[in-house]
Amino acid sequence: MIGASSIRKEGRAKVLGTACYTDDKLVPGALHGVTIRSQVPRGILRGIHFGEGIPWAEVTIVTAADIPGQNRVASVVHDQPFLVGIGEEITHMEQPVVLLAHPNRLLAERARNAVRLEVEELPAVLDIDASLELRPLIYGTANLLKEIRIAKGDPESVWATAAHVIEGEYRTGAQEQMYLEPNAMVASVERTDGVAHVTVWGSLQCPYYVHSALKQLFGLPAEQVRVVAMEMGGAFGGKEDYPSVNGGHAALLSWKAGLPVKLIYDREEDLACTTKRHPSRTRLRTAFDAEGHLLALTADFVLDGGAYATMSPVVLSRGAIHAAGVYRCPHVRIHARAAATNTPPPGAFRGFGAPQSLFALERHMDICAVKLGLDPVTLRRRNFLHTGDTMATGQIIREDLDLDGIMDRALAELGYHDKKAAHTVLNQEDSPLKRGVGFAVFMHGCGFTGGGEAYLASVAGVEGCPDGTVAVLAASTEMGQGKNTVFAQIVAETLKVPVEQVETAEVDTDRVPNSGPTVASRSTMMVGRILQDAASAFRQSLIQQGFLTEPYTPESFREAVRRAVAAHGSLRSYGQYHRPPNIQWDDATYQGDAYPTFSWACYAADVTVDLDTFEVKVEDFAAVQEVGRVVNPMLAEGQVEGGVAQGIGWGLWEEVTTRQGRMINNQMTNYIIPTSADLPRMKVVFLENPHPAGPGGAKGLGELPMDGPAPALVNALANALGPLRLDEVPMTPDRLLERCEEVTHG
Amino acid sequence: MAEPITLSLTVNGESRTLSVHPFARLLDLLREDLRLMGTKEGCGEGECGACSVLVNGQVVNSCLVPAVQVQGAEVVTVEGLAQGESLSSLQAAFLTYNGAQCGFCTPGMLVAATDLLRRCPTPDDGAIRDGLAGNLCRCTGYSKILDAVHAAAGEGEAAR
Ligand code: FES
Numbered sequence: 057m058i059g060a061s062s063i064r065k066e067g068r069a070k071v072l073g074t075a076c077y078t079d080d081k082l083v084p085g086a087l088h089g090v091t092i093r094s095q096v097p098r099g100i101l102r103g104i105h106f107g108e109g110i111p112w113a114e115v116t117i118v119t120a121a122d123i124p125g126q127n128r129v130a131s132v133v134h135d136q137p138f139l140v141g142i143g144e145e146i147t148h149m150e151q152p153v154v155l156l157a158h159p160n161r162l163l164a165e166r167a168r169n170a171v172r173l174e175v176e177e178l179p180a181v182l183d184i185d186a187s188l189e190l191r192p193l194i195y196g197t198a199n200l201l202k203e204i205r206i207a208k209g210d211p212e213s214v215w216a217t218a219a220h221v222i223e224g225e226y227r228t229g230a231q232e233q234m235y236l237e238p239n240a241m242v243a244s245v246e247r248t249d250g251v252a253h254v255t256v257w258g259s260l261q262c263p264y265y266v267h268s269a270l271k272q273l274f275g276l277p278a279e280q281v282r283v284v285a286m287e288m289g290g291a292f293g294g295k296e297d298y299p300s301v302n303g304g305h306a307a308l309l310s311w312k313a314g315l316p317v318k319l320i321y322d323r324e325e326d327l328a329c330t331t332k333r334h335p336s337r338t339r340l341r342t343a344f345d346a347e348g349h350l351l352a353l354t355a356d357f358v359l360d361g362g363a364y365a366t367m368s369p370v371v372l373s374r375g376a377i378h379a380a381g382v383y384r385c386p387h388v389r390i391h392a393r394a395a396a397t398n399t400p401p402p403g404a405f406r407g408f409g410a411p412q413s414l415f416a417l418e419r420h421m422d423i424c425a426v427k428l429g430l431d432p433v434t435l436r437r438r439n440f441l442h443t444g445d446t447m448a449t450g451q452i453i454r455e456d457l458d459l460d461g462i463m464d465r466a467l468a469e470l471g472y473h474d475k476k477a478a479h480t481v482l483n484q485e486d487s488p489l490k491r492g493v494g495f496a497v498f499m500h501g502c503g504f505t506g507g508g509e510a511y512l513a514s515v516a517g518v519e520g521c522p523d524g525t526v527a528v529l530a531a532s533t534e535m536g537q538g539k540n541t542v543f544a545q546i547v548a549e550t551l552k553v554p555v556e557q558v559e560t561a562e563v564d565t566d567r568v569p570n571s572g573p574t575v576a577s578r579s580t581m582m583v584g585r586i587l588q589d590a591a592s593a594f595r596q597s598l599i600q601q602g603f604l605t606e607p608y609t610p611e612s613f614r615e616a617v618r619r620a621v622a623a624h625g626s627l628r629s630y631g632q633y634h635r636p637p638n639i640q641w642d643d644a645t646y647q648g649d650a651y652p653t654f655s656w657a658c659y660a661a662d663v664t665v666d667l668d669t670f671e672v673k674v675e676d677f678a679a680v681q682e683v684g685r686v687v688n689p690m691l692a693e694g695q696v697e698g699g700v701a702q703g704i705g706w707g708l709w710e711e712v713t714t715r716q717g718r719m720i721n722n723q724m725t726n727y728i729i730p731t732s733a734d735l736p737r738m739k740v741v742f743l744e745n746p747h748p749a750g751p752g753g754a755k756g757l758g759e760l761p762m763d764g765p766a767p768a769l770v771n772a773l774a775n776a777l778g779p780l781r782l783d784e785v786p787m788t789p790d791r792l793l794e795r796c797e798e799v800t801h802g
Numbered sequence: 803m804a805e806p807i808t809l810s811l812t813v814n815g816e817s818r819t820l821s822v823h824p825f826a827r828l829l830d831l832l833r834e835d836l837r838l839m840g841t842k843e844g845c846g847e848g849e850c851g852a853c854s855v856l857v858n859g860q861v862v863n864s865c866l867v868p869a870v871q872v873q874g875a876e877v878v879t880v881e882g883l884a885q886g887e888s889l890s891s892l893q894a895a896f897l898t899y900n901g902a903q904c905g906f907c908t909p910g911m912l913v914a915a916t917d918l919l920r921r922c923p924t925p926d927d928g929a930i931r932d933g934l935a936g937n938l939c940r941c942t943g944y945s946k947i948l949d950a951v952h953a954a955a956g957e958g959e960a961a962r
C-alpha cells in the first residue's frame with residue numbers, strides 16, 4: 057500500500073463535477089455578504105456614512121460595535137482586528153471596516169458602493185527600508201513583528217584573515233497563491249433556548265484555527281462552535297490564516313441577521329485583500345579559504361510583514377533556519393526580522409520563508425563560485441553537509457545524507473555538463489538567443505519548526521464503521537495534495553487491508569480531533585505517523601476483544617469491525633504526537649533540532665533567453681529529491697510538478713504590482729501564472745531513504761519543490777548572460793532588460 | 803429591477819425552459835438556475851477557463867456569455883460528459899493519471915480536452931498545450947493533465 061500509486065480517493069467526484077466546494081453548497085435562504093474596506097493605507101476611522109438609494113432597513117449591517125466577543129483574530133499574536141471601529145486606526149489598504157448582507161446579490165453589491173468611510177489620514181510605511189528606519193513608527197517600539205538571532209561560532213574572528221570575503225544583497229517579491237477557487241465561506245448561527253451555535257463551512261486549511269478564532273470572536277465555549285472543511289480548490293498556504301478572518305466575517309453577519317450567509321470573494325477582491333508570500337531582502341556575507349571552504353556566513357534576513365503579525369513570526373523562523381542552507385560552516389550569525397508596514401498582511405505560502413532565504417543563498421553561492429574561480433558544482437561539493445555535521449542551530453545530521461549523490465543525479469538528468477559546454481559554444485554566435493544552465497541545492501525542514509509539534513500535541517484517530525470499513529479521523533484537510541489517499545494508504549498498510557477499506561471522515565470539528573493545521577509539509581510525516589499508531593491500537597483492541605484473530609483476510613477484518621461496531625455502538629482509537637527523546641529545541645536561544653528531519657533536493661534548469669524580447673523559456677527541468685520513502689509516487693510527482701510550476705512562476709513571471717501597498721494588478725489578466733504552453737515536461741526523481749520518524753519511512757514533501765526553481769533559473773540566466781546584477785525575483789522581461797541596460801550604460 | 807426573460811435551450815441533452823435575469827451570464831444560469839454546480843467560477847473575466855462549457859459544440863467561457871445568447875443552443879457541461887455511471891475516457895484518464903489535484907480547474911479542463919480530442923484525435927504534447935492554454939491549473943504543472951489526455955486519445959475518445 058505504501059509505495060503504490062493508489063487512485064485519488066475523492067478523484068471520481070472531482071472528474072464528475074460533483075465534488076462540493078463551498079460556493080456549491082445549497083444554503084436555502086442564504087444572504088449574500090460583502091465587505092467594505094479602507095481605501096487609505098493608514099489613518100483614523102472617523103465615521104461611516106450610508107448613502108441614499110438603498111433600502112438600508114433590508115440590509116444586515118455589521119460594524120466593530122456589533123462584535124460580541126473580542127475584536128481580535130486569534131493567531132500567533134492577537135493583534136489584528138476583524139473590523140476597524142470608529143476612532144480606531146486603519147493600518148492598511150483594503151482593511152475590513154463594515155460588513156453587509158442582503159438576500160439579493162446585486163443589491164448587496166450596490167449597497168457596498170453606497171457606503172463611505174470618513175478617515176483622517178496618517179503617514180504610512182510602505183516598504184522594508186522605511187519600516188526599519190522608523191519612518192514613521194507604526195508598530196511596537198521598533199516596527200518589528202518578530203526578531204530572531206541564530207549564532208554558531210564567531211564570524212568576527214574570521215573576516216580579517218580569510219582569503220575571500222564576499223558580500224551580496226538579494227530581494228524576492230510578493231507572490232499570490234492563486235488557488236483556482238477564491239476564498240469562500242458559509243456561516244450559520246442557530247439559537248436554541250438562547251444558546252447560540254455558530255457553524256462555518258468553508259474553503260480552509262486549518263479547521264481548528266478557524267475554530268479558535270470563532271470562540272474568541274463570539275466568546276463562546278468550544279462546543280458551541282463548529283467548523284467544516286468543504287472540498288477545497290487549492291490553497292498553498294493562502295487558506296491557512298486568512299480563513300480565520302473571512303470565516304469570522306461570515307459568522308458575524310449570520311449572528312446579526314439570524315440567517316445563513318454566504319461570503320464568496322470574487323477574484324479581484326481575493327487578490328487585493330488576502331495574504332501573499334512575504335517580500336524579502338537578504339544581505340549575505342561569506343568568508344572562504346583559498347581552496348573555497350566556507351569559513352563564515354552572516355545573513356541579515358528581512359521580511360516585509362505587513363500591518364499585522366499573522367504568520368510572520370513563524371515564516372521568519374523557517375526562513376532564518378534555512379538561511380545557511382545545505383552547507384557546513386563553523387561560524388554563522390543569522391539576524392532575521394519581520395518588519396511592519398502599512399500593507400495588507402502577507403501570510404503563509406508554500407515554502408513559508410524558506411524560498412526567500414534559499415534564493416539568496418543559492419544565488420550567492422554561484423556568485424561566490426565565479427569570484428573564487430571555481431565552478432558552482434565544485435564549490436558546493438567542497439562545502440556540503442554530511443552525516444555527523446552540525447547545522448547553524450547546532451542540529452546534528454543523524455540520518456544518512458548524500459548531497460553529492462543528489463546533485464550529481466540532478467545534473468545527469470538535465471545533461472548539465474554537456475549542455476553547459478554546448479551552450480558556451482552556441483552563445484558565441486551572433487544571435488539574440490542565449491542558452492544557460494543552472495541549479496540549486498537545498499533542503500526543507502519537515503513539520504513545525506522547533507517546539508511547534510510538541511506544543512501542538514496533535515491527535516488523530518481511526519474509527520470502525522457499521523459496514524466494516526475504517527474511517528480516518530483527522531482535521532487535516534484535502535486541498536489537492538492527496539491527503540485523503542495517503543492517509544488511507546498509511547492506515548490500510550498498518551491494518552493489512554486494501555486501501556478501499558479505508559475512507560476519510562468529513563473534516564468537521566464536531567467529529568474529528570485536532571490533528572493540527574494542514575501546513576508545513578507535516579501531514580504525511582507527522583499526522584501519518586500518529587495514524588499509524590492509532591491504527592495499530594485499533595487492530596490490537598479488535599484482537600484483544602476477541603473480534604479478530606491473526607492471521608486474517610481483508611474480509612475477516614471487515615467482518616470483525618462490523619461485529620465490534622454492532623456490539624459496542626462505536627469503536628475508535630486515537631494516537632497522539634510525542635516528542636522523540638533525542639529531539640531538543642530551545643526557543644530562547646534558537647539552538648537545537650529545528651526539525652525532526654529535512655527533505656533534500658537539487659533542481660536544475662536549462663533556459664533560453666531572447667535578447668530581443670527578454671523573454672525566458674524554460675527548456676528543460678530536473679527535480680531530484682530525497683524525501684524518505686514515497687507513500688504514493690503518482691501523487692508525489694504531482695506535488696513536485698505543481699510546486700516547480702509555482703516556483704518557475706515566482707522566478708520569472710509573477711509580479712505583484714502595488715500602489716500604496718495594495719496590489720493593483722489584481723486580475724488573472726495581468727498577474728501571470730504559468731499556462732500549459734509555458735512549461736516544459738519535468739524530470740522528477742525520488743531517491744528513497746526511509747526515515748524512522750515517518751510512517752513507513754516517509755518525510756515531508758509539499759513545500760520542498762517551491763524552494764529550488766527560482767535560484768536554479770536565475771543561476772541559469774547568469775550562465776546564459778554573464779555578469780549581470782541578477783539578484784532578484786521575479787526576473788521578468790522588464791527587470792531583465794533593466795539589468796542588461798545597467799551593463800551597456802555602465 | 804429589470805424584468806426576467808424566458809429562455810429555451812438544451813442542457814446536457816435535456817430541453818429546459820427557464821426565466822432568468824436579463825443580465826445573467828450563462829455561468830449564473832447553469833449554477834443558480836439549473837443548480838449544475840460542476841462548472842466553476844475562477845475569475846469571472848475569461849482568463850482561467852474553469853467555467854468552460856460547450857455551446858453548440860464550441861468551447862466557451864460561460865462567465866463571458868450573456869445567458870440571452872444561448873436561446874435555442876445546445877449546452878454541454880461537465881455533468882454531461884459521463885454516460886450514467888460510466889466515466890468518459892477523459893474522465894477515467896484524469897482519475898488514473900492524477901490529472902485532477904484540487905479539482906477546481908478539472909470540469910473546465912475536461913470540457914476543453916473533450917473538444918480538443920474531437921478536433922484533433924491524437925494530439926502531441928504541443929497540440930495539447932495549445933489546446934488547453936486557456937485553462938489555468940495551479941496545482942499540477944500540467945504534466946499529469948498531458949498524460950491523461952494522451953491516454954484518453956489512445957483509447958479513442960474522439961470516436962465517441
Ligand atoms: S471564470 Fe470564466 S474564465 Fe475564469
Ligand code: FES
Pocket residue numbers: 236289290536901902903904905906907908938939940941942
Ligand atoms: S487541479 Fe487544482 S487548479 Fe488544476
